[in-house]
Amino acid sequence: MLAASATAFDRVSAPAVDMAARIPVASPNMPRAADLAPYLERIDAAGWYSNFGPLVLEFEDRLAARFDRGATVVTVANGTLALTLALEALDLPRGSLCALPSWTFVATAHAVRMAGLVPWFVDVQTDEGELTPAGLLAALPEAPGPVTAAMPVAVMGRPMSPAAWRAFQDATGVKVIIDAAAGFDAAASAEVPVMVSLHATKTLGVGEGGFIASEDPVFLSRLRAMTNFAFMGDRVSRHVATNAKLSEYAAAVGLAALDQWPTTRNRYAAAARHLRIALSDTTGVTFQDGWGTGWISSTCVVRLPPGTTDPVEASLTASGVDTRRWWGSGCHVAPAFTDCPASALPVTEALAACSLGLPFFSDLGGDQIQKIASALRSALAGLKS
Template identity: 70%
Template structure:
C-alpha cells in the first residue's frame, strides 16, 4: 500500500513490482510419496547397489519401450555411458571419432576419456543434425583414421537410427547415438543408443543414464565395464571402472516411469500453449515436431540469423532467462582447441540463431504469455523485420 507521511500528508508513489525472474528450465522429478514404496523395498531387501532388484526392474522397463528385443544397461551418468560404449569397442587409441561440434561438450569429453580424438564435422543447416550422408561426404577429408562416430539427437529430436545402422553396415564404422535428451523419441536401438536420465531431462532421476543395444554380448561387456570388468566373479579382465547405478537412483527412476504418461502430457500441454502464443510470430521457429510428435525438457527456437545475441541480452534484462545450451559449438571450447575440424559453416550459423527459452512441465499460462510477449518485443527493439526466421 502507499506510504503516507503523517506530518505532510504526502503520499509516496508505489514502485512497480519487479517480475520474478523466470528460469530457463526447471526439473520435474517424482515426489517423495511416489518414491517411498521403492525405498521401502530397498529397506526390506537390504540390497543397495551392485545390480539389485530395482536396477534390474528399471532396466527391464526401459528395454520394454523399444520396438525390437533390446538390452539396456544403466550407468551412473551419460558422459560415462558414452565413454564406456566407446571403450567396449577396443578401438585404436588416438584414432579419430567423428562428432558434430553442434553438441554439448560431454560428447567430446567422452571421446577424449575413451582415448580417442574428436574430429568435429558439420551438420545440416535446418535441424542441426549430423546425418549419414553428411559424414560420408566428409570422410575423405578426415585428418587420419576415423574409427567411430557419435551422431547426436538435437535436443531430443528423433534421429535416423535405421539410416545410421545402414551406414554402419556399409562402412564398418561403429556408430553410437548420443540421444542424451531423447527419452521420448528414441525407441530403436539398431545402433548403440545412449539416453541421459539427468535431472534436467524429461525423465530424470538426478544423475544416471542408460545404454541400449540389440546385441546381448555387447550389453554384457558394458555391464562388466561398469563393475571393474567383473563377470559374475572378482576377476578384473580388462581396464574398467565403477559406474553402476545404485538402488536409490533406480527407485527414483521407477517412480518417474510410473508417472511418465502424466509428466509427458504436462510437457506436451505446455509446449502447445507456447507454440500457440508464438503462432503469429514468423521470426521464431520451433524444432520440427517439438510438442506435437515428440517432447523434451527444453525449448530451442531458431531466430533470424545474427539476432540471438541482441534477443538474449534483452530477455535477460527483462528477467527472462535464456541459455545457449551448446554455446558456439564444441570446437570453440579451450578443452578441444587442439582437435581438428572440418568446415563448420552450418554450425556457426546455428550458434548465431539458436536460443533456449524458458520451458518446463509446470510452465504456467501467464509465464508462457510473458515469454512470448518479451520475445516479440526483443526482436522489435533490435530492429528485426517481421519476416520468417
C-alpha cells in the same frame, strides 16, 4: 529451478530484476518423496543397495520395453560415463578418430577423449542441425586419419534413425553410438547403441544417471563389465574398467518417474503446445520440427533471425526471462578441444549464431508463457524500430 546454474559473474552483472518474478530457463520435474516411498520400502526390506539389485534390474527391463526389436538396456551412473564406457567397450584403437558434430553439448566430446579417441568435428548437414549418415559418408574421404567411430547426436532430443546409422556402419565399418541424451521420449529403436541421459534436467530423470540401449548382447555384456571393474560374474578383473553402477536409490527414483511418465509427458506436451500458440504470430521465431507435437523434450530452442540473438537475449534478460545457449558456439571453440581436428563448420557456426533456449518446463504456467511471448515480441520489434 537450476539453483547452481548462475555464476558469480552472472549475479553481479545481471540487471536488477525481482528474482521471484524471473522465469528460469529450466525447472526439473522429479518424483516427490511420497512417490518414492513404496520403492524405498522395498530397498529396506531387501537390504540391497547397489551391485545390480532388484530395482535396477526392474528399471532396466521397463526402459528396454520402450524399444523395438527386443533391445536390452544397461544403466550407468551418468550419461557422459555411459558414452565413454560404450566407446571403450568397442575396443577401438586408441588415438583413432571419432567423428561427431561440433553442434552438441561438450559432454559428447569429453566422452570421446576420455575413451582414448580423438574427436573429429564434422559439420551438420540439415536445417535441424543434425549430422546425417549421408553427410558423414561424404566427409570421410577428407578425414585427417583413420576413423573408427562416429557419435551422431539427437538435436535437443529430436528423433533420429538408428536404422540408417546401422546401414552406414555396415557399409563403412565405422562403429556408431548415438548420443540421444535428451531423447528419452523419441528413442524407440537401437539398431546401433543409443545413449539416453537420466539427469534431473531431462524429461525423465533420476538426478544423475543414464542408460545405453542396444540389440548386441556381446557389446552389452562388455559394457556391463565396464561399469563394474570388468567383473563378469566372478571376482576377476579382466581389463581396465571403473565403477559406474546405478544405485538402488537412483533406480527407485527412475521407477517412480516411469510410473508418472504418461502424465509427465502430457504436461510437457501441453506446455509446448501453449508456447507455440503464444508465439505463432511472431515473425522470425522458428521451433524445431515436430517439437511439442510429435515429440517432446525438456528444452525449447528456437531459431531467430540472423544477427538478432545477442540483443534479443539481452532484452529478455532485462525483462526477467532467463535464456540459455545450451550448446554455446559449438565444441570446437572450447579450450578443451581447440587442438582437435575439424572440417569446415559453416552450418554449425550459423546455428550457434541464431539459436536460443527459452524457458521451458513441465509446469510452465499460462502467465509465464504470455510473459515469454510478449518479451520476445518486444525484443524483436525493438530491433526493427
